[in-house]
Amino acid sequence: MDVLLSILIDGVIYASWLFIVALGLTLVFGVLRMLNIAHGSLYAIGAYAAASAVALFNGFGLPAPFSLLAMLLAALAVAVALAPLLERGLLRLFYGRDEVLILLVTYAVFLMLEDISKLIWGVNPYFVFEPRQLFGNVEFAGLFYVGYDLLLIVLAVVCGLATWFGLNRTRIGKIVLAVIHNRELSAAMGVNVARVYMLAFFVGVFLAALAGAFTSPLISVQPGISVSVIILSFAVVIIGGLGSIPGAAIGALIVGIARATAVYQVPEAEIFIVYLVMAVVLIFRPEGLFQRVQARKV
Numbered sequence: 001m002d003v004l005l006s007i008l009i010d011g012v013i014y015a016s017w018l019f020i021v022a023l024g025l026t027l028v029f030g031v032l033r034m035l036n037i038a039h040g041s042l043y044a045i046g047a048y049a050a051a052s053a054v055a056l057f058n059g060f061g062l063p064a065p066f067s068l069l070a071m072l073l074a075a076l077a078v079a080v081a082l083a084p085l086l087e088r089g090l091l092r093l094f095y096g097r098d099e100v101l102i103l104l105v106t107y108a109v110f111l112m113l114e115d116i117s118k119l120i121w122g123v124n125p126y127f128v129f130e131p132r133q134l135f136g137n138v139e140f141a142g143l144f145y146v147g148y149d150l151l152l153i154v155l156a157v158v159c160g161l162a163t164w165f166g167l168n169r170t171r172i173g174k175i176v177l178a179v180i181h182n183r184e185l186s187a188a189m190g191v192n193v194a195r196v197y198m199l200a201f202f203v204g205v206f207l208a209a210l211a212g213a214f215t216s217p218l219i220s221v222q223p224g225i226s227v228s229v230i231i232l233s234f235a236v237v238i239i240g241g242l243g244s245i246p247g248a249a250i251g252a253l254i255v256g257i258a259r260a261t262a263v264y265q266v267p268e269a270e271i272f273i274v275y276l277v278m279a280v281v282l283i284f285r286p287e288g289l290f291q292r293v294q295a296r297k298v
Helices: 002-032 039-059 068-089 098-120 147-168 172-183 182-188 193-218 225-240 243-267 273-284
Strands: 137-140 142-147
Touching: 002 039, 002 142, 002 147, 002 172, 002 193, 002 225, 039 068, 039 098, 039 193, 039 225, 068 193, 098 193, 098 225, 137 147, 142 147, 147 172, 147 193, 147 243, 172 182, 172 193, 182 193, 225 243, 225 273, 243 273
Parallel strands: none
Antiparallel strands: 137 142
């Protein structure tokens, strides 16, 4: 029983940060119809920026709880700095073009951001340990967990609910949904589609950077973390269905629990278990769990 509970909790913790990354990726795809490979680099830059911000706040002698504020501000700064630059300066030039071309463009951005991050932060690893010590250990059903890890679950729930509420219960969200369903008709009705695209891309960048910032205390922040993250987040959105927020949540849970099960039961399978799950889902649901096949407009 303890093993099953450990698998469940560890899987949910792993799924929580992965869901935040996938949420930004699926939002950008849903609005802009673009698979953004550079999303992984934005995650990595968020982690680097958080490490630098926490060190800066500690240098000022601020209390330890301010490190959480430092990570949040770091993620916001990444979104403010990079979202307009990438969307307005480059990606908008390729809207309406072939999907493969856009994929190659975002891959080129991914490579550039990887090199830029090395130029700024170097190749040595960064360690952010202060935030993870804030909440101590939490006992649950006779097992002990790091309180900060459980905080990630709360953060994922907040991000998911905020995104859902913003899209379905606000005026701006209704406009975004209208653009998703029919861009041409929305533009004819006076909607500023370019502004909607900018807003969606900004939120997507912020979510990627936020996930990177708040997982920086769990990992060694170093070159290469973006590669594994973008592969895992692609697996999540493919399993759940491209452009589906509930699908991203279910996909993250499936990936997280599958990985935790492999770690506890079959450690040798940890590397490929995610791809095995993805292959099984695609065999029976090629469009993903929460994505219905739609007619393609000609």
